[in-house]
Amino acid sequence: MTSSTSSSSFTDDIEDLTDFWFEQFMGANSSDSRRKYDVFLSFRGEDTRASFTSHLYSSLQNSGIFVFMDDHSLQRGNCISKSLLESIQDSRISIVVFSKNYADSHWCLQELVQIMECNRTIGQVVLPVFFDVDPSEVRRQTGEFGTSFQNALNRLLKVDEFMVPKWRDSLRDAAGLAGFVVLNSRNESEVIKDIVENVTRLLDKSTDLFIADNPVGLESRVQEIIQLLDIQQSNNVLLLGIWGMGGIGKTTIAKAVYNKIGRRFESRSFLANIREVWEKDCGQVNLQGQIIYDIFKEATTKIQNIESGISILKERLYHKRVLLVLDDINKLDQLNALCGSCNWFAPGSRIIITTRDKHILKGARVDKIYIMKEMDESESFELFSWHAFKQTIPTTDIFDISKNVIKYSGGLPLALEVLGSYLFDREESEWDCVLKKLQKIPNDQVHKKLKISYDGLSDDTVKSIFLDIACFFIGMDRNDVIHILNGCGLFAEIGISVLVERSLVTVDDKNKLGMHDLLRDMGREIIREKSPNEPEEYSRLWLHQDVLDVLSEHTGTKAVEGLTLKLPGHSAQHFSTKAFENMKKLRLLQLSGVQLDGDFKYLSRKLRWLHWNGFPLRCIPSNFYQRYIVSIELENSNVKFVWKEMQCTFGQVRPVLHRRIKVLDIVS
Numbered sequence: 236m237t238s239s240t241s242s243s244s245f246t247d248d249i250e251d252l253t254d255f256w257f258e259q260f261m262g263a264n265s266s267d268s269r270r271k272y273d274v275f276l277s278f279r280g281e282d283t284r285a286s287f288t289s290h291l292y293s294s295l296q297n298s299g300i301f302v303f304m305d306d307h308s309l310q311r312g313n314c315i316s317k318s319l320l321e322s323i324q325d326s327r328i329s330i331v332v333f334s335k336n337y338a339d340s341h342w343c344l345q346e347l348v349q350i351m352e353c354n355r356t357i358g359q360v361v362l363p364v365f366f367d368v369d370p371s372e373v374r375r376q377t378g379e380f381g382t383s384f385q386n387a388l389n390r391l392l393k394v395d396e397f398m399v400p401k402w403r404d405s406l407r408d409a410a411g412l413a414g415f416v417v418l419n420s421r422n423e424s425e426v427i428k429d430i431v432e433n434v435t436r437l438l439d440k441s442t443d444l445f446i447a448d449n450p451v452g453l454e455s456r457v458q459e460i461i462q463l464l465d466i467q468q469s470n471n472v473l474l475l476g477i478w479g480m481g482g483i484g485k486t487t488i489a490k491a492v493y494n495k496i497g498r499r500f501e502s503r504s505f506l507a508n509i510r511e512v513w514e515k516d517c518g519q520v521n522l523q524g525q526i527i528y529d530i531f532k533e534a535t536t537k538i539q540n541i542e543s544g545i546s547i548l549k550e551r552l553y554h555k556r557v558l559l560v561l562d563d564i565n566k567l568d569q570l571n572a573l574c575g576s577c578n579w580f581a582p583g584s585r586i587i588i589t590t591r592d593k594h595i596l597k598g599a600r601v602d603k604i605y606i607m608k609e610m611d612e613s614e615s616f617e618l619f620s621w622h623a624f625k626q627t628i629p630t631t632d633i634f635d636i637s638k639n640v641i642k643y644s645g646g647l648p649l650a651l652e653v654l655g656s657y658l659f660d661r662e663e664s665e666w667d668c669v670l671k672k673l674q675k676i677p678n679d680q681v682h683k684k685l686k687i688s689y690d691g692l693s694d695d696t697v698k699s700i701f702l703d704i705a706c707f708f709i710g711m712d713r714n715d716v717i718h719i720l721n722g723c724g725l726f727a728e729i730g731i732s733v734l735v736e737r738s739l740v741t742v743d744d745k746n747k748l749g750m751h752d753l754l755r756d757m758g759r760e761i762i763r764e765k766s767p768n769e770p771e772e773y774s775r776l777w778l779h780q781d782v783l784d785v786l787s788e789h790t791g792t793k794a795v796e797g798l799t800l801k802l803p804g805h806s807a808q809h810f811s812t813k814a815f816e817n818m819k820k821l822r823l824l825q826l827s828g829v830q831l832d833g834d835f836k837y838l839s840r841k842l843r844w845l846h847w848n849g850f851p852l853r854c855i856p857s858n859f860y861q862r863y864i865v866s867i868e869l870e871n872s873n874v875k876f877v878w879k880e881m882q883c884t885f886g887q888v889r890p891v892l893h894r895r896i897k898v899l900d901i902v903s
Contacts, residue, residue, distance in 0.1 A: 622655025
């Protein structure tokens with residue numbers, strides 16, 4: 236496998252060699268991923284220190300590779316030091332530069348024995364370089380190389396003769412490995428370039444991204460994505476989007492795929508947290524620069540601005556088959572600056588994009604979209620248990636409470652991990668307390684992560700739609716909600732579409748609106764945290780006790796835009812209509828098991844939606860004059876006819892129902 240004429244034959248077989256080296260390399264690093272050095276450099280100082288080896292050392296260092304290069308001229312005696320032996324063991328790769336006088340040094344020969352021992356025992360990769368010497372001479376100890384080896388033997392003390400067979404075996408084995416031949420000064424720079432590229436590739440393959448100590452549910456999802464990527468069959472450039480709500484594991488799955496298939500590409504790059512980095516000073520050009528460094532291992536390329544970065548990437552990426560992962564994209568501009576179009580990339584390249592916003596993937600014209608799903612019950616139990624109990628199942632004494640926490644998490648990995656870690660090693664009574672608190676106030680860490688999606692909504696009308704759905708419209712027909720919210724001036728068709736694209740709202744096959752429970756709680760917490768101890772100042776009221784207090788004490792204010800109160804039982808609870816007098820901006824009102832006594836003139840004239848289950852009256856009072864209402868739903872009501880009288884406006888008599896109403900649902 237050793238190249239005998241130039242570095243090009245080595246390069247031609249690089250895929251096979253890299254696989255061979257990689258198998259060794261992963262074995263070398265599986266037990267200790269924190270070795271001190273990337274490369275140990277073994278060489279004969281008087282032959283190559285001032286020429287080839289110093290040039291190789293500089294090139295490796297300039298590429299960000301941490302090299303141990305021992306200066307033999309400073310050593311005294313024939314006994315290799317313990318620290319040097321440890322340096323060999325603490326290196327990921329050993330490069331042995333065989334030169335004419337290499338074997339003349341007892342020190343070099345002992346180094347080689349240790350290097351080949353590490354190759355055999357821990358799978359350390361060994362890359363031989365034959366500098367002005369034929370590999371066969373090293374293997375058989377003949378020619379000028381054999382002469383220098385004989386000189387070493389002649390100086391050997393009798394007590395050390397037992398080392399000779401080890402030296403011969405090590406020379407033979409090392410010379411049999413795939414390596415590089417430096418024939419003359421003209422191909423020296425070419426060989427150094429090849430060595431640096433392949434060492435870089437080997438090191439890059441070892442630096443897998445950390446995923447989790449105990450990953451759960453990854454393998455099946457990784458395989459699904461790998462199938463979509465179609466690496467074996469398609470030589471086209473392919474863009475794949477991974478889409479889902481915050482905290483569902485998009486980044487984790489992207490890392491796992493990156494680790495799994497990364498070594499099948501010439502180079503790879505994983506850009507993490509693009510949304511955050513993009514907003515920092517120089518963040519945009521730094522991201523472009525990271526791609527250049529990751530793919531080409533160049534730290535010297537200077538990017539002046541985004542446009543120059545685009546030009547550099549477009550020009551250079553086309554020459555390598557790469558895997559590029561762009562994590563947490565939230566603007567189309569980011570994609571335009573970092574991956575442009577398929578024309579930027581060499582055939583067979585794969586680009587993976589993770590995002591909460593499906594619209595971005597449409598804008599980027601991705602080839603395929605992988606939709607992230609919540610964990611199932613079994614996966615949820617296992618992930619939660621690893622964090623809460625450091626084992627795969629909950630302990631029996633708090634099994635039932637664990638089930639409730641897992642149910643609350645709704646299969647969201649972020650919540651399972653955060654809550655599990657928070658509850659670890661706590662008393663059962665504390666678990667109960669935490670669960671009760673979560674019903675009212677979400678966990679702060681989970682809340683902040685999910686709120687990123689809400690904060691990313693640039694339009695206040697879309698934010699209002701999200702909060703309205705979170706408090707009132709989950710489970711309702713999309714078209715009915717659109718009528719109601721359009722009546723509020725909120726442009727609901729496009730607003731709901733945006734929320735669906737941002738993974739904040741779902742629409743099922745029956746056209747019903749849905750929302751993950753934790754997103755619902757996030758929305759409600761946004762409302763609560765503006766006035767934590769003053770429910771009457773909430774823009775929307777949904778908590779049972781808060782609504783009872785506001786209606787009983789008549790403390791409602793003009794801040795209230797929506798209110799829902801659903802009471803159980805057959806006997807309705809009575810409240811005065813005067814409780815609504817100060818709620819001048821009330822748009823949405825949902826009641827069940829409630830009777831209002833008094834004059835209906837106190838209800839807001841801005842009401843757009845009235846949903847009243849168990850409406851107690853035989854008709855809608857004539858003083859319930861709602862000029863702008865668009866939806867009236869009176870389920871299980873006593874209504875016999877709608878309005879007892881016509882309403883009169885500016886001398887004209889007209890039915891109220893003919894004005895703006897879109898939904899009228901009255902069931903006796």
